[in-house]
Structure formats: structure tokens, C-alpha cells
Amino acid sequence: NAGVTQTPKFQVLKTGQSMTLQCAQDMNHEYMSWYRQDPGMGLRLIHYSVGAGITDQGEVPNGYNVSRSTTEDFPLRLLSAAPSQTSVYFCASRSSGTGLDEQYFGPGTRLTVT
Amino acid sequence: DAKTTQPPSMDCAEGRAANLPCNHSTISGNEYVYWYRQIHSQGPQYIIHGLKNNETNEMASLIITEDRKSSTLILPHATLRDTAVYYCIVRNSGNTPLVFGKGTRLSVIA
Numbered sequence: 578n579a580g581v582t583q584t585p586k587f588q589v590l591k592t593g594q595s596m597t598l599q600c601a602q603d604m605n606h607e608y609m610s611w612y613r614q615d616p617g618m619g620l621r622l623i624h625y626s627v628g629a630g631i632t633d634q635g636e637v638p639n640g641y642n643v644s645r646s647t648t649e650d651f652p653l654r655l656l657s658a659a660p661s662q663t664s665v666y667f668c669a670s671r672s673s674g675t676g677l678d679e680q681y682f683g684p685g686t687r688l689t690v691t
Numbered sequence: 692d693a694k695t696t697q698p699p700s701m702d703c704a705e706g707r708a709a710n711l712p713c714n715h716s717t718i719s720g721n722e723y724v725y726w727y728r729q730i731h732s733q734g735p736q737y738i739i740h741g742l743k744n745n746e747t748n749e750m751a752s753l754i755i756t757e758d759r760k761s762s763t764l765i766l767p768h769a770t771l772r773d774t775a776v777y778y779c780i781v782r783n784s785g786n787t788p789l790v791f792g793k794g795t796r797l798s799v800i801a
Contacts, residue, residue, distance in 0.1 A: 581734075610788055619778065620735065620791040627786045635788060667734050673786060680727075680789055682734025 579603050581683035583668050589689045590658040598653040598686050600668030606681075607673035609651040610635070611643065613664040614685075620667060626651055627673060658690045694718065695779045700796040703773075709766040711795050713779030716760040721783045724755060726764045728775040729794070735778065738764065769799045 584599045602609065610625035622635030626645040640662060642654040655662060665687050671680040696714040703709040715724065725740040739746055739753045741762075746753045752765040766773055778794040
């Protein structure tokens with residue numbers, strides 16, 4: 578299994594540009610989520626999904642959109658990038674069996690908005 | 692807001708046990724205690740979780756007090772590779788998300 582994969586690894590955007598961060602998992606996990614981590618800070622939840630077709634907002638959803646059309650993929654869209662969105666973005670997945678399973682994280686996408 | 696309180700940083704000598712405390716005084720009966728760690732800039736890694744009994748796996752031991760208001764993660768023989776930020780998280784079963792606090796930065800010193 579490749580686990581949780583994220584692309585791209587690095588990205589530089591100009592203010593106002595839009596882009597999609599990709600996340601995929603090959604573990605047939607129902608639950609997927611997106612976090613951002615600012616320098617020296619903990620992770621903050623952006624959006625999450627408990628299965629295909631179902632998404633919900635986390636702590637810091639503004640400026641981001643998500644959709645979940647397949648079990649495997651959970652893309653994160655930045656609608657109009659702002660310097661405040663400069664951060665490292667982590668995608669994660671876990672099985673929803675009992676909800677107690679460990680959560681697997683991807684390697685992260687490092688985004689800079691100038 | 693995170694439901695846990697952890698010291699911002701700790702040091703531990705290599706080869707010694709690292710004991711990382713976590714306070715979760717408002718934990719409810721159906722909430723579990725989870726520990727994750729993040730090494731440098733990598734994605735967080737699951738370590739262990741428990742409800743009320745002590746738990747042990749190949750990475751660590753988790754000791755939960757009888758009143759469940761606090762817990763301690765124990766790395767029995769810390770190595771330099773255990774230097775990381777350790778996050779204590781409480782959540783119930785089901786589809787509630789993991790909410791991270793600021794964690795404890797553990798530095799293992801040679």
C-alpha cells in the first residue's frame with residue numbers, strides 16, 4: 578500500500594490564484610480529513626469527510642472547498658489564495674469501522690502564497 | 692479548543708524513560724485518550740490510545756489515572772529518533788475528528 582499520498586509536495590502561488598491540493602489513499606478508508614499547520618503551531622482541522630458524498634467543516638474552513646466523489650480521493654481547493662494561507666497542509670485517513678482506528682497522515686504539501 | 696493540557700517542552704536523556712504528562716480533566720465517559728507524535732516536518736504518527744486501562748504496544752505505554760483526568764505516555768528507552776512533538780488528544784469513537792492542541796516538544800539529548 579502507498580498509504581496516503583499528497584501532491585504537489587511544494588507549491589508557490591500568487592495572491593488571488595486558485596489551486597487544488599490532491600490527496601489519495603489506497604486503504605479503502607471511509608474517513609478523510611485536511612489539516613493545516615502554520616510554523617511552530619499545532620495542526621488545525623479544515624474539512625473532513627466520513628464517506629463519499631459527505632463532507633463537513635472543521636475549525637478553519639474559510640477560503641477552502643472540498644468534495645468527495647470517490648472513497649480514494651479528497652481534494653482541497655483554494656478558491657483565491659491569500660498570504661494567510663501560507664502553511665503546510667496534511668491530509669489524513671482512517672477506517673470508520675469503530676472510529677478507534679489509527680489515523681494515517683500524508684507527507685504534507687508546503688504552500689507559499691506571495 | 693483542545694480538551695487537553697500538556698507542558699510545552701521537555702528534555703530526556705538518551706536511554707532513559709521519557710514520561711510525558713497530559714491533563715484532560717473534562718474528559719467524558721465515552722472519550723478515549725490518543726497520543727500522536729510529529730517528527731520534524733513529517734505528518735503525525737499514531738502511537739497509542741486507551742479508554743481507562745493502561746495500554747502498552749511496541750512503541751510506548753499509556754498510563755491513565757483511575758479518575759481518567761490525566762494520563763502519562765511512557766517511552767521506556769528514549770532514543771534521539773524519539774525527538775518530536777507529542778500530542779495528547781481526547782475524542783470519542785465514531786466519526787468525530789481528531790483535534791490537535793500544541794503538544795509537548797520532547798528533546799532527547801545524547
